[in-house]
Amino acid sequence: MDTINSKDIDLLSRSQFIMLFLLASKNTTPIKGKLWLEKELFLLTESVPKLKELFDFEAYLLGPYSEIVKSDLEVLVQMDYIDTISNQISITKKGLNLISCLEGQISKKLLDEIYKSKDLLNDLERNELLAYIYQVYPNTTKESIVFDKIKPKLREIAINLLKKDKISIGLAAKIANMPYTEFFNFLKEKGMIELVE
Numbered sequence: 001m002d003t004i005n006s007k008d009i010d011l012l013s014r015s016q017f018i019m020l021f022l023l024a025s026k027n028t029t030p031i032k033g034k035l036w037l038e039k040e041l042f043l044l045t046e047s048v049p050k051l052k053e054l055f056d057f058e059a060y061l062l063g064p065y066s067e068i069v070k071s072d073l074e075v076l077v078q079m080d081y082i083d084t085i086s087n088q089i090s091i092t093k094k095g096l097n098l099i100s101c102l103e104g105q106i107s108k109k110l111l112d113e114i115y116k117s118k119d120l121l122n123d124l125e126r127n128e129l130l131a132y133i134y135q136v137y138p139n140t141t142k143e144s145i146v147f148d149k150i151k152p153k154l155r156e157i158a159i160n161l162l163k164k165d166k167i168s169i170g171l172a173a174k175i176a177n178m179p180y181t182e183f184f185n186f187l188k189e190k191g192m193i194e195l196v197e
Contacts, residue, residue: 040122
């Protein structure tokens with residue numbers, strides 16, 4: 001087993017620390033890829049604004065992007081705290097060992113927000129992930145190269161997110177880019193009553 005000393009902990013930046021806890025959350029469920037890692041961390045900074053300056057997200061080709069996330073990921077892979085196999089990103093045993101030394105340094109509230117971010121986004125398909133981010137945070141679409149391709153699919157994506165029990169009907173209507181009443185009536189007309197009850 002890799003031993004962790006205080007030097008290892010001192011080398012870790014706050015953003016790397018957060019990334020490791022995200023990877024360790026939900027029983028170390030791997031993150032589907034770099035796009036998901038980025039969006040989960042972005043969502044976390046939206047729910048915990050004091051983290052925004054750590055990651056410095058900006059609107060880019062696929063929505064919110066952070067050069068810090070990219071560089072932290074590379075560093076943590078080099079340090080053998082994270083593995084990237086078949087595009088999935090997972091925490092290693094060495095990373096888990098490090099996390100166990102840090103657990104007292106993170107609040108339960110922040111751990112809960114980390115869990116929520118991963119729980120909401122990690123199992124979404126690529127278009128679902130992007131549609132959610134783009135519609136909930138429209139300022140992230142400024143530089144997007146794919147938003148126009150996703151727009152015609154927004155209603156279908158919103159229904160899929162409802163079926164997965166990821167969002168409320170109100171948020172689904174927003175993602176579908178439809179007034180709430182119109183979206184609600186659409187679901188009823190299509191016989192999707194189980195989604196609105």
